[in-house]
Amino acid sequence: MDISFFLKTTLPLILKQLCEKFWNQPKIFISFDRGSQSAFNLDENTFVSFEKHFKHELTWTYTMHFRNNSKYDAYNIKLLFPNIDQNFELDKKIDHLEPIKSNDRLTFKATFKTKFKGSGMMIDQEIQKPAPYLRKKKFILEYTNVSKTKFYTIYEHSAPEDLKNKFQRHK
Secondary structure (H helix, E strand, O other): OOHHHHHHHHHHHHHHHHHHHHHOOOOEEEEEEEEEEEEEEOOOOOOOOOOOOEEEEEEEEEEEEEEEOOOOOEEEEEEEEOOOEOOEEEOOOOOOOOOEOOOOEEEEEEEEEEEEEEOHHHHHHHHHOOOHHHHHOEEEEEEEOOOOOEEEEEEEOOOOHHHOEEEEOOO
16 A cells, blocks of 8 residues: 555544544633622521621522533533532533533523621621632533543632633543
8 A cells, every 4th residue: 555645545534533532622611600699597586786696598699601612512511529419509400411512501590508607797798708619619510522532621710710710631
């Protein structure tokens, strides 16, 4: 077989398949838009004052977006971390069978809850900050390209704006 024939016909096909498998990476950006926040007094029959300490359940509501900012579709979307529990809830399940098409997004209502003990003034200061769950934890989103190669977005809310989303092929 002539080497020039191989270089002209077969090599481009092999390179195309390798690109589709390993380099055609969708990039899913995670972002949060601040919504409402509230404090619920857990101490029964008490009047909240700014001096006394009381137990409260603080709740933050955000709009969470998974935005595909690439020209490649993303499939099998899974939020690996954090787990959905009583401190972090979504208004609907993430449908891992629904792809995120190029330049499209999925949107969820995310609710964060935490117990807090403090004075009314301390509660007011705490509720103005981002939710502690959001400040302290990383979000890890797993997805695949059309060739079923896994990719990950690691979101860190406390990072500078241009470093909040990191993209990897390995966890």
